[in-house]
Amino acid sequence: KAGVTQTPRYLIKTRGQQVTLSCSPISGHRSVSWYQQTPGQGLQFLFEYFSETQRNKGNFPGRFSGRQFSNSRSEMNVSTLELGDSALYLCASSFGYLAKNIQYFGAGTRLSVL
Amino acid sequence: GQNIDQPTEMTATEGAIVQINCTYQTSGFNGLFWYQQHAGEAPTFLSYNVLDGLEEKGRFSSFLSRSKGYSYLLLKELQMKDSASYLCAVRENDDYKLSFGAGTTVTVRA
Numbered sequence: 127k128a129g130v131t132q133t134p135r136y137l138i139k140t141r142g143q144q145v146t147l148s149c150s151p152i153s154g155h156r157s158v159s160w161y162q163q164t165p166g167q168g169l170q171f172l173f174e175y176f177s178e179t180q181r182n183k184g185n186f187p188g189r190f191s192g193r194q195f196s197n198s199r200s201e202m203n204v205s206t207l208e209l210g211d212s213a214l215y216l217c218a219s220s221f222g223y224l225a226k227n228i229q230y231f232g233a234g235t236r237l238s239v240l
Numbered sequence: 241g242q243n244i245d246q247p248t249e250m251t252a253t254e255g256a257i258v259q260i261n262c263t264y265q266t267s268g269f270n271g272l273f274w275y276q277q278h279a280g281e282a283p284t285f286l287s288y289n290v291l292d293g294l295e296e297k298g299r300f301s302s303f304l305s306r307s308k309g310y311s312y313l314l315l316k317e318l319q320m321k322d323s324a325s326y327l328c329a330v331r332e333n334d335d336y337k338l339s340f341g342a343g344t345t346v347t348v349r350a
Binding site: 130157159161167168169170171174176181182184216220222226227228229230231232233234 | 271275281283327
């Protein structure tokens with residue numbers, strides 16, 4: 127069974143631009159969560175989608191947004207990029223309704239903002 | 241909110257045992273997870289505890305005490321491939337999001 131797929135793997139942007147990252151979950155998984163990982167802050171929760179609805183949102187500015195499609199694939203968008211947005215963005219999928227609800231992570235998209 | 245603490249770094253010798261502690265503070269606990277992350281790779285699931293006690297899975301074991309807000313991950317018979325970052329994550333109430341600690345970098349020396 128294929129794992130979580132994130133594209134692209136690497137991205138270089140300049141300040142002020144916007145970026146869209148994509149995540150394809152494991153087949154059958156309906157929940158997709160996004161995290162930002164930086165050396166200083168560790169893994170920080172961005173938001174979680176289940177059946178095309180945002181169920182949870184972390185403490186990030188409105189420049190960070192996301193959506194989920196009917197096939198459970200998800201995208202996140204960052205507008206007006208800042209230098210501090212340079213990070214590894216990880217997507218995780220899960221069934222979303224089981225008590226144990228293990229999240230399985232993709233390899234991430236490494237974003238560099240210059 | 242969450243406050244999750246784990247040591248920053250640990251070093252051990254091949255074949256030895258290492259215990260990584262994790263303490264947390266939460267208003268409503270609904271499970272603790274341990275993940276392993278090798279440099280440049282995705283975090284991979286290691287263990288899940290929701291009830292007090294020890295869960296053993298091969299060379300890895302995880303322990304939970306809910307009353308103390310404490311967990312540990314025990315790595316036995318250390319191998320060089322166990323050099324990685326180990327992440328403690330807590331789920332609160334019925335929230336499906338995970339709150340992660342900063343991670344513990346374990347270095348295994350020959």
